[in-house]
Amino acid sequence: MHALFADSFAALGRLDNITLVMVFHPQYLESFLKTQHYLLQMDGPLPLHYRHYIGIMAAARHQCSYLVNLHVNDFLHVGGDPKWLNGLENAPQKLQNLGELNKVLAHRPWLITKEHIEGLLKAEEHSWSLAELVHAVVLLTHYHSLASFTFGCGISPEIHCDGGHTFRPPSVSNYCICDITNGNHGMDEMQVNSAGNISVSDSFFEVEALMEKMKQLQECRDEEEASQEEMASRFEIEKRESMFVFSSDDEEVTPARDVSRHFEDTSYGYKDFSRHGMHVPTFRVQDYCWEDHGYSLVNRLYPDVGQLIDEKFHIAYNLTYNTMAMHKDVDTSMLRRAIWNYIHCMFGIRYDDYDYGEINQLLDRSFKVYIKTVVCTPEKVTKRMYDSFWRQFKHSEKVHVNLLLIEARMQAELLYALRAITRYMT
């Protein structure tokens, strides 16, 4: 763990709170840092200040002032022009062109078409090369999902940073990193903090019930086979339901000033796939998946990154300690798969070989609300949401969930973007 910290410090010159939270899962953190370091600092088609600026653009889409401030510093440090920070319209035309893709990718990736790609690649002197574009897409998706993580885990600015030592408006989650890092063994404190009406026994049953369901599913899977029509409709149902899953407390977000200037279109936000994407065909993983297609494309245009991201996905997907809350030796693969596929389902990505009925059984409403908010509108995450799902689980497990969320989100966005690039190329 210390070696990881040291590596991170050496690479970034700082130890940010994201690292401090992720270190719950050192195996993942290592891969994450390696990828991030490669994306930002090693050889790549884009100049260094572009990379940070793209990071700022992506984080600003979710009004994540924490990441924005972090990268504003880095951007200036590598010699970026401070004028660009006054808004996207001050940046070169080339980056401005990327704004549209950033917007669609962040909120409605299923709408990306090869025309988007063509528009970027064929803009005369402002055009992007394929390699640059892949680099930019990877950066955008990386920072979109990292913004999700920041809000999902309520990461606050470092103490020395702007706003780090003051209270933030509630929109930027107001619980401190210390809560999480110290609170791993302090479950009682959690109980006190969260709404008092939940009794301990209640939440205890929650875990029990979940485990029972998993067991049932495991057993009855072979016996009772749902008909094809039913399987198909279950995906549709889940998709439709995901649309109603929304946080009841819709606090109005007031984006911090310094962030909003990177927006050109604040009105463009997440719209449910099912509601607005009626004519958008379902994305079938069996036809375009990361392992077979996405990897090859990325690795061809931006060598080594495909490998790094692939490792990261693998680690995130397969990460398990075989524990659930206070129980040991539990096979959580079913639960992890349900979470992963639920997120992909929200983006309209379907696995032919998955029974979407499982999701409904395994994920309860408050958990779905949390997932949906973190993935789609991370800026609306509140501490209450974080507290109200899986009350019996440890913080490390909730961070684990967040890792699943961000990696699944990143893969979903990448799949749509890369498929568009592939379509453009053929």
Place this chain on the structure above:
Amino acid sequence: MEKMSRVTTALGGSTLMGRTMHCHLDAPANAISVCRDAAQVVVAGRSIFKIYAIEEEQFVEKLNLRVGRKPSLNLSCADVVWHQMDENLLATAATNGVVVTWNLGRPSRNKQDQLFTEHKRTVNKVCFHPTEAHVLLSGSQDGFMKCFDLRRKDSVSTFSGQSESVRDVQFSIRDYFTFASTFENGNVQLWDIRRPDRCERMFTAHNGPVFCCDWHPEDRGWLATGGRDKMVKVWDMTTHRAKEMHCVQTIASVARVKWRPECRHHLATCSMMVDHNIYVWDVRRPFVPAAMFEEHRDVTTGIAWRHPHDPSFLLSGSKDSTLCQHLFRDASQPVERANPEGLCYGLFGDLAFAAKESLVAAESGRKPYAGDRRHPIFFKRKLDPAEPFAGLASSTLSVFETEPGGGSMSWFVDTAEHYALAGRPLAELCDHNARVARELGRNQVAQTWTMLRIIYCSPGLVPSTNLNHSVGKGSSCGLPLMNSFSLKDMAPGLGSETRLDRSKGDTRSDTVLLESSATLVTNEDNEETEGSDVPADYLLGDVEGEEDELYLLDPEHTQSEEPEYVLPQEAFPLRHEIVDTPPGPEHLQDKADSPHVSGSEADVASLAPMDSFSLLSVSHALYDSRLPPDFFSTLVRDMLHFYAEQGDVQMAVSVLIVVGERVRKDIDEQTQEHWYTSYIDLLQRFRLWNVSNEVVKLSTSRAISCLNQASTTLHVNCSHCKRPMSSRGWVCDRCHRCASMCAVCHHVVKGLFVWCQGCSHGGHLQHIMKWLEGSSHCPAGCGHLCEYS
């Protein structure tokens, strides 16, 4: 494809006919499989499942197996296979994990026979036993392989790969009980169908998923595998350990691989992404495909040879919704487009040349090269392993070596080390460099330096004796063109030429003193032209007859010069326009031009320079009063270009640095930069790091001077475990100790660190400096007498 040809092959009674053709499908195909009779092909995909009859001119849709109103996921096929024993039996693998068998003999419209729903994830591959009628094998994403007996309702046995998803399963054609399976994690496993408990053998074949494998139809135990790492490997499984026999590097991940029938070393591949072509490789020639089919517009997803004993028909299905029949005869052959010759220079001027054997053989018959006397040729003939390519694959490698010593570059190293480039007045620098050049026997260069001094320095500072001395020495030696960097100098003719030169120099050394002082400029120019005349010298050296004529010209030249400046024009009628020099009203100018002309016509100029030098001492005052240094800049520029052209970029750069501003503006930035980079490159090849750094430092070009700023990192090893310290300079990752402690204050040094090169102790720069002021011993107490400089 314009050149479509029809091919008819007779194969044991049945006849295959056809041409290159394609037909449009309604949807993208995922896999294809051929019927045993080679007349039908089945195409399967997410929303297509059809059988086509292959006729002579076209594909004809024969049967649509996708029946029923509501399309079920069971029909969304990832793979399809046709039984090689039973024409009515097919099996498909569905993306939802179902394995379906189809019986074409059923009377009803729905031909679906059996449904196996045992796999939990997508089934990637199904495979029938090659000889057994009822045995079917499947491999799935869930990591299991299942063996079905079609007479029973469920699987006979389940094989667990104990790892991630199975990508391909293939029954061995020769060994009844064996099958191979490939995995997403890069492993290949060999199983015995009777022993489901554990695999017979396992090895890692690829880095990343292995997408496909195929057993060789004839050679027992040959298995070809293709992976995401863009490689096709051929393994020999008969030995104790699987041995990699061949490896073909493709340009994209390999989705399918199929051995070509009747051609022992050929296999066809197609890729999963980016690349749409189908390649046929000769595994012994892994760099260039033997044939290439370019019909598809999107990735090819399925390939199949039409008949197990006919190598000329290949069928393929693609994501672009087409089904194609390719004829080997119509394939494009990348070999024909490849460049069959290669040429490369070695560090010390060696030249390697590889070409087709036939080409070189014809050449070597008639003494190929004028230069081969100095550069012996070595033929290294490779024995050709690829019989079918006998004509193509054999090539010859010739190495032309430079004569030891002949191409020696010691002069370059010496010059580089001894030249002074900055830090002293220009005159001294020039003198110094001239001396260096002369000591190395490079008189022409030496004189150039002297000349530069004269041009750019006020003559008052120059002691004339010194000058005379230098000139005298210069004229007594010949003009060996030692400085030429290329291999072409010292041609046989040069010897005689030098002799000629010298004799003339001698004769003329008397007359020289008679010449009028005004010839200074002429000399200046002569020096210039003489250089550019080198090629002419080569030619003339052989022609002995001309020597006298040339010689005769010269006295004429000197005599005529005596009366007045105007003379040259009369003595040497201008034969062509002079473009080189700027026009000017002065006589001097005309005079300056005339030798130029003569030089380019004949050898006169090359004879002139040495001797007339002695005049310089007399004349410099004159020149000084009349001509601004700028006047010469074009000449100097041409001179620099000349040296650079000759390959002596060292001279060009050195002069550029020494003379600096005075000439820089006349040479465009890019050329300068080019010279600098070439020179620095050379210096670094000779490991003259200091000199190269000095040159970088002194250069005025921005692109060059920033070379110094790049990669300035110094990597250090830990003083305890001797491993490199990767991330930080002061803490070792492995032994977790602070490696760089200050020997004086015993704290970790995080800033400037100074080491003693003798005892490798060190510490804070400040501390060490202070310590060594008081003591000469190492502060660590090791007894070493450290020195700080």
